[in-house]
Amino acid sequence: MTTNHAACTHPIRDLMIVALSAAAVSLVAFIIITRLGGATLDGLKGAAATFAAFAGGGVAVLGYLKRN
Numbered sequence: 001m002t003t004n005h006a007a008c009t010h011p012i013r014d015l016m017i018v019a020l021s022a023a024a025v026s027l028v029a030f031i032i033i034t035r036l037g038g039a040t041l042d043g044l045k046g047a048a049a050t051f052a053a054f055a056g057g058g059v060a061v062l063g064y065l066k067r068n
Contacts, residue, residue, distance in 0.1 A: 018058035026051035 030047035034040065 014062055015059075018055060018062065022051045022054040022058060025054045 026047040029050040030043040033043040033046045038046070
């Protein structure tokens with residue numbers, strides 16, 4: 001079976017930097033949401049969405065930097 005997608009060729013160091021940065025930003029989002037009176041579940045949902053957005057953006061930036 002053949003596939004037409006390119007494998008991820010980023011160094012693990014770069015991916016770990018993106019993941020740890022996304023985790024830090026999502027932790028801050030969780031703290032802000034819960035301090036503003038949100039429920040814990042709302043904080044977790046907000047933190048998960050923030051993590052996904054930040055990590056996705058970080059990987060997109062890595063892909064852009066890799067091409068240029």
